[in-house]
Amino acid sequence: MHKKTNRISRRDYLKMSLMATGALAMGGFNIACNPLRKQKLNIALIGGGGIAKTAFADCKNENVVAIADVDDITGGIGFEAFPNAKRYRDWRRMLDAHYKELDLVIVSTPDHTHFAATYAAMERGIAVHTQKPLTHNIWQARTLREAAHKFNVQTVMGNQGHNFEGMRLIKDWYDAGLVGEVLEVHAWTNRTTENNANARLEFPAQPIPETLDWNLWQGPAKERAYNKTFCPQGWRWHWDYGSGGLGDIGCHTLDIPVYVMGLGYPSAVYMDNSLDFRQEFDNKIPNVEGATYVYEFPASGNRSAVKVYWYEGGRMPKFPKEVYAEIPEMKKAIATGGCMMIGDKNTVLSPSMRPVKPKLIYNWQEIEQTPVEKTTPRPVGNPVKEIIAAVKGDIDKCGSNFDYAVPLTEIVLLGTIAIRSNKKVIYNPESMTFSDSSLNCYIKEPVRKGWEYGEGLI
Known part of the structure; x- marks a missing residue:
């Protein structure tokens, strides 16, 4: 202390x-x-x-x-x-x-x-x-x-x-066997990680507003001149302060497969920007800084290995034909973000960044009429x-x-390391190191004097 x-x-x-x-x-x-x-x-x-x-x-x-x-x-x-x-x-x-x-x-x-x-x-x-x-x-x-x-x-x-009811419903469906074996999960957001592009730009010093303590706002981060681009709203798109679109939304949307399927740490994370099917969905073109990430999770217990794809900046996965026939309101929500768990019995579709209104794509009306038992504990709010x-x-x-939150956060941060380095990320969670030692600099960043906390605890 x-x-x-x-x-x-x-x-x-x-x-x-x-x-x-x-x-x-x-x-x-x-x-x-x-x-x-x-x-x-x-x-x-x-x-x-x-x-x-x-x-x-x-x-x-x-x-x-x-x-x-x-x-x-x-x-x-x-x-x-x-x-x-x-x-x-x-x-x-x-x-x-x-x-x-x-x-x-x-x-x-x-x-x-x-x-x-x-x-x-x-x-x-x-x-x-x-x-x-x-x-x-x-x-x-x-x-x-x-x-x-x-x-x-x-x-x-x-x-x-x-804590949404939708999260518990998806787990109920998965645990009851309605979805079957899941080998692929697709998650996406319309947010764009502009951090790499911003890192190449110069942001000249601007007058600090009298209402802001810029030194305190920077906190542990390296000192730099104030620019309104950083504060109060643009900080997320600069690596010194934020973690981009994945950091913004990943702990919401990737929470679905991590919680429902009990995913642990991935064996590899890498970028594959050849993957994008947005034009098939609504004929729109993603943002220039849009990107596609691939997470490979190893088999564990009775669960097979699974790949989780993360699309951002307007990029989207390839959907089953039933999704293209959804009502306009549902398609509008899907365009902002969502998650899709593809099983060998059925496919979960959860529009929007959080599981607000998930559904199963096939035989949905029948499943709604005869819901499975609610075996997953519900939160108090x-x-x-x-x-x-x-x-x-x-x-x-x-x-x-x-x-629970720490491994989920680490999963998200591993993706940010993949896009920052443009390298395949192979992580050893036991030692908190990477097979490529050049990536170890991302594990812990230096802090300014007076902002040292937790040193020596691990």
Whole structure:
């Protein structure tokens, strides 16, 4: 921890009180006796605008005590929503001032600052909700998974589709054998990874807005001059800060096959830009920077090896003829993104980035009339509701907790390494190294002085 203190936190005080009354169960914390169960949680927001808005409704039922945002304009949305919350620009000062009373921190910042903010909360014993992708590099992801166990805190990544009913339905269909053996999965998005093109451009220095602390916004990233292209919205398309279209959407859409089929780490990831069937779908041409990725996952248990294809920038897979006959509303959703799992018995089609309204292509009306048993456990709600329930002890843990979210994040990041390097990526997850040692530089990137977190944990 960057600032040591001997002050007893609210959580530790409550636990000690329980121990004094004998209410702390032997061998672990007794959920039924959780002192937070009937209390409002004390929550801090790191990032008060943008995607943070999706947490506001659930936070209003709790106690938001502080908000940190480096930008007075974007953060102003959160400041207005929670006028009684104390305001900060530097989340490090906020945590130092409030950590003893906090039960949960919600991190909604650009990708490059996810890790530092999340780790800083966890090492103070605070539960965390962090937006996707969980981290900016593989070392950060692994360190957060280890930290979750070391500091014994509840965790969740904000890939909202993981909690959708559609995700559970697809798993029910797959587990019931309706889909059969799946050898191919196709996922796509209309987002374009422009990061490689942007890396070749010069972005001249521009005046820094008075409402923005540019130094804090850069955080651990290497220092560079401000340009409005980066902030507040364009950061995702620059490797220093974001992870492109795959980083933006992959943790949503690739979550479907990873969760449903139990995919582990891929044996290889590479680019194959010869694969694109967009013109067959609607006669449109993809963006120049559009790309196609191929993931090869080895066989595991009773599951055969499977290839997962990721198309972006308007590229699309080749669909069964039944898809081309879909109603215009469905085709419009498919054009924005989706996932298709091709089995030897049926094919799952899930339009849009998240599994909002999935279906089986063949015999769908019959399947709708005689649905399979719902054997997959259902979540209590979206990831914010879920982490609140986990902290209060109403559930054991969140679905996209860091044990699950870290491998999913790594899968996404491996694809970004493939497009950045234009090399075949063969990854050893045990050693966190690549067969091509020139790629090892992508495992962990240097950080600016004062932003070192988690060193030596793994």
